[in-house]
Amino acid sequence: MKKLAASAFVLSLLxxxxxxxxxVKIGFLSTFSGPAGQLGQELLDGFNLALEENGKxxxxxxxxxxxxxxxxxxxxxxxxxxxxxxxxxxxxxxxxNFSNVMLAVAKPVLDAGAFIxxxxxxxxxxxxxxxxxxFFAASFQNDTASEAMGVYLQKKGVKKMYLLAPNYPAGxxxxxxxxxxxxxxxVGEVYTTFGQLDYAAEIAQVRAANPDGVxxxxxxxxxxxxxxxxxxxxxxxxxxxxGPSFSLDQTVxxxxxxxxxxxxxxxxxxxxxxxxxxxKFVAAFEAKYKRIPSPNAADAYDTARLIxxxxxxxxxxxxxxxxxxxxxxxxxxxxxxxxxxFNTNHYPIQDFYLTEIVKDAKGRPVMAVREKIDSDHKDAYxxxxxxxx
Numbered sequence: 001m002k003k004l005a006a007s008a009f010v011l012s013l014l015x016x017x018x019x020x021x022x023x024v025k026i027g028f029l030s031t032f033s034g035p036a037g038q039l040g041q042e043l044l045d046g047f048n049l050a051l052e053e054n055g056k057x058x059x060x061x062x063x064x065x066x067x068x069x070x071x072x073x074x075x076x077x078x079x080x081x082x083x084x085x086x087x088x089x090x091x092x093x094x095x096x097n098f099s100n101v102m103l104a105v106a107k108p109v110l111d112a113g114a115f116i117x118x119x120x121x122x123x124x125x126x127x128x129x130x131x132x133x134x135f136f137a138a139s140f141q142n143d144t145a146s147e148a149m150g151v152y153l154q155k156k157g158v159k160k161m162y163l164l165a166p167n168y169p170a171g172x173x174x175x176x177x178x179x180x181x182x183x184x185x186x187v188g189e190v191y192t193t194f195g196q197l198d199y200a201a202e203i204a205q206v207r208a209a210n211p212d213g214v215x216x217x218x219x220x221x222x223x224x225x226x227x228x229x230x231x232x233x234x235x236x237x238x239x240x241x242x243g244p245s246f247s248l249d250q251t252v253x254x255x256x257x258x259x260x261x262x263x264x265x266x267x268x269x270x271x272x273x274x275x276x277x278x279x280k281f282v283a284a285f286e287a288k289y290k291r292i293p294s295p296n297a298a299d300a301y302d303t304a305r306l307i308x309x310x311x312x313x314x315x316x317x318x319x320x321x322x323x324x325x326x327x328x329x330x331x332x333x334x335x336x337x338x339x340x341x342f343n344t345n346h347y348p349i350q351d352f353y354l355t356e357i358v359k360d361a362k363g364r365p366v367m368a369v370r371e372k373i374d375s376d377h378k379d380a381y382x383x384x385x386x387x388x389x
Contacts, residue, residue: 059311
């Protein structure tokens with residue numbers, strides 16, 4: 001019996017050692033080409049920085065990152081995700097930037113038993129009725145940044161607003177969030193073609209409507225062109241621009257330049273945050289990549305650290321899916337946001353701030369925090385989530 005017990009113990013040690021040597025496989029699917037290509041690169045750079053700081057390990061195990069370009073197209077994203085699951089045998093998919101892509105890839109990935117831990121896209125569908133035990137958004141729920149700006153402008157007493165966004169799921173979520181808390185008059189609500197780069201007609205309509213402000217959501221190249229054209233039309237001085245940070249952050253500010261100065265953005269994180277984790281992240285990111293990080297990069301950095309902390313808490317054994325899920329739900333780590341917690345639908349509860357675009361000491365446009373808008377903000381869909389055990 002002693003020999004049998006000793007043999008079993010040795011086999012257990014050998015099995016654990018072999019298990020620990022197996023890499024954690026993560027599929028990083030994002031947009032790396034076209035006008036929105038910078039968004040995917042920003043996410044990947046933040047994610048890789050966290051991995052490098054951690055010795056390129058997750059939960060004490062080596063990590064293999066398989067990169068895919070969705071080209072901001074749902075069908076391309078679906079094909080890339082299928083390859084990651086079937087050929088590469090990834091255990092986690094992250095990096096998806098656009099919600100239309102996320103909605104195309106999420107179901108097949110989840111049906112295959114893998115985890116999605118979103119570092120950006122936060123569609124309303126998976127916050128509510130379609131919530132899933134293996135779907136986590138480490139970033140935000142799409143509506144929430146816009147809800148925060150709606151709260152702010154409502155308190156400020158702004159009477160008339162004009163709304164603009166691309167015609168795709170996140171665009172609709174963002175404007176729905178704004179209207180949920182802003183009760184003034186909406187004098188225009190326009191959904192433009194996804195990827196549109198010429199906004200002359202829309203800007204002429206804004207001028208004719210003469211609102212007290214414009215709330216817009218245009219990420220990537222869309223945002224660069226819209227803000228520059230809005231400024232060239234001479235409207236910035238008379239009709240202020242308001243947006244979520246994703247339309248006025250470091251993914252677009254270097255290209256927009258002075259045209260963005262004076263605009264306002266709602267944000268859950270900004271490069272000026274004064275907490276140890278954020279200051280360390282900003283310094284390390286700028287030293288490595290020679291630019292200021294955006295909330296995209298901060299999200300992805302937090303995502304990698306969250307995955308690592310959850311995996312470490314279960315000895316790296318993410319193959320135990322029930323244990324990994326529970327670890328993700330209760331994970332504690334030093335977030336660049338200062339604090340981090342998931343709600344019951346696996347979307348974060350977080351604070352939001354008003355930021356203003358100003359120039360820093362080097363003349364670069366940055367988001368300067370002006371005031372806190374809301375604390376422990378929860379998304380509007382959590383009550384519709386009946387999470388399976």
